Amino acid sequence: MNTMKKIIYFISFLFLLSSCEDFLNFEPLTDKTSATFPSTEEEAKQMMAGIYTTMNNESQQTDMSYFFVMEIASDEKLGGGGVNDQKAQAYEAFMSSDTEMLGHNWETTYEGIHRANFAIEKLTEEGEQEDKFLGDNLINQYKGEAHFLRAFFYHRLATLYGSVPLKITTELTELGGATPDEIFAQIATDLKTAIELLPSIAYSQTEEGRVTKWAAQAMMARVWLFYTGFYQKADLPLADGGSVSKSEVITWLTDCVANSGHKLVDDFHELWPYTNSLTIDDYDYIQDYMTETGKDLTYASDNGARNPETLFALKFSNFAGWDIDRGYGNMYQLFFALRGLQNVANTFPFAGGWGQGNSIPKTMVDEWAADEPGDPRLGASVIVIDEELPNYAIAQWDFVMESNWWGKKYNGVAVRVPEGDGFTYHNDYSVIMYGNQDNQQLSHGDDLIFIRFADVLLMLSELTEDAQYMNLVRARAGLDPKPYSVDNIRKERRYELAFEGLRWNDMRRYGDAYAKAALEKQVGAPILNYGNPVAHKSLNPKGYSARYDETKGFFPIPKSQINLSDGLLQQVPGYEGADGIYPGWSN
Secondary structure, eight states: OOTTOBOOSEEEOOOOOOSTTOOOOEEEOTTOBTTTOOOSHHHHHHHHHHHHHHHHHHHTSGGGSHHHHHHHHSSSOBOOEETTOHHHHHHHHTSBSSTTTTHHHHHHHHHHHHHHHHHHHHHHHHHTOSSOSSOHHHHHHHHHHHHHHHHHHHHHHHHHTSSOOOOOSSSOOOOOOOOHHHHHHHHHHHHHHHHHHSOOOOGGGSOTTSOOHHHHHHHHHHHHHHHHHHTTOSSEEOTTSOEEOHHHHHHHHHHHHHHSOOOOOSSGGGGSGGGSTTTGGGOHHHHHHHHHHTOOOOOTTGGGOOOTTEEEEEOOOSOOOSSGGGGGSOTHHHHTSEETOOOHHHHTTBOEEOOOSOBOOHHHHHHHHHHSTTOHHHHHHEEEHHHHOTTOOOSOSSEESBOSEEEOTTSOBOEEEEETTEEEEESOTHHHHTOOOOOTTTOOOOOEEEEEHHHHHHHHHHHHTOHHHHHHHHHHTTOOOOOOOHHHHHHHHHHHTTTSSOHHHHHHHTOHHHHHHHHHTTTTOEEEETTEEEEOOOSSTTOHHHHHHHHTTOOOOOHHHHHHTTTOSOOOTTOSSGGGBOOOOOO
16 A cells, blocks of 8 residues: 555544534544554544444445344344345345445445554554654554454454455455455454453443453454354464464453443343333333333433443444435434334334334244243334334335334334324434434434343353353343253343344354254244235245355355456355346245
């Protein structure tokens, strides 16, 4: 890379979401060159914020995002949407809707990697200077964050595509796809570096939205479990030799549990925005639950409070717009919202939206109810449309693969205020709480949580085969303890972490037989196509199992990237020919 090349991407400051005035501000730094930037502490902060911003950039094209794919690919959600929402349907079918189906994901993720590479190089240079403008503590903090983020981005690429170029410098070069061993070794090395560089201080003393040692320890466990499970390995390799053992991961997670300050919130419902103080009094389901249990619930992030269960999340703001700043609103809460943008009174306390990727197959709900009778997390996580929302209009906008069961966790949450003899409805409670614009598409701003403390406890139980950590999670839900077993921990993860983007990689790491059996259970689930009841079947004519065997659950690399590589980069197996092309809706 030319060292004098202009830095023309948008940089974003990260601020604490502690009041209605908190925001993500951005400005183009067109007058900075890579030779002189950063040269002050404030510019170093901008440099670091720019890495985080790429996740917001990715989310603005929601149906091309990692989280969206992970949800639909799993057995938790059906692709659905309208007949022209071919990306969502293609993820369901493990096919390609078009040659650039995931182009935005690829570009923004590698943009994040490039910015992390740039930061690591600049901070290394700064650490070697006698006249530093940053102190050693801040250099280590920022380097730790950059190493974590590079690992985080590569974990996404490696679990979405398999073999991808491994680029860990800013040098302009052409690369083919690295092997999974090489990629995961670099991920592990970056996470180990982050763990060693980041300070051992309670999360409450760190800046919200920024990477911590505790997030790095948890991410290492997630990577270790996927790599060793999916690739059937004993340990996780390191880039310069050696490996990360199970015992090391256990030590790091134990440290996180003991010293991070993170904890479970008191009640599972308090993790989700429908318990916010402006909506909760008007939500009959929650009022009934509080009456039954005698609890008084408060959203863990209400009025900008810091959720003690969140280790790492994507932060949003009240400054979303129609350009690049669209990613500063939580677009998942629009895409996952009830379809049709119909009158909010019909969907209250939830908002309306595109209705893609949030229909839950009845088979999943039935299994949950059978496995855990009386589990309050089921009602906390799933809307039963005809029971909770009798005024919701089905079959909106040529809706297909519509289910009577809908995810609650990342729906937009509306608010209503008394006016005359009735109510005025707003598209999101944040319109009043934080001053967000009252727009059906741009109002939403709740965190997208990537790692929470319950996951840390469940991973620690799985690694130690000790039920005590799993039973802490069960106790929070008011459930009786269970002994440790592989089946019990897998079910606990499934229900505690449902609809949080983790199930798909869990299914795959449990083995091909498990993944295929789980996918096949979706077949026959009752759905509605244009409002007409039918039984769901795989959108791929080969069926779920055969297509999984061909692809191993990976998705196609954008064709433009393969072309640019001059033959160095190979397409993911299963997507080379006509069998990998989604022909469009025909059910």
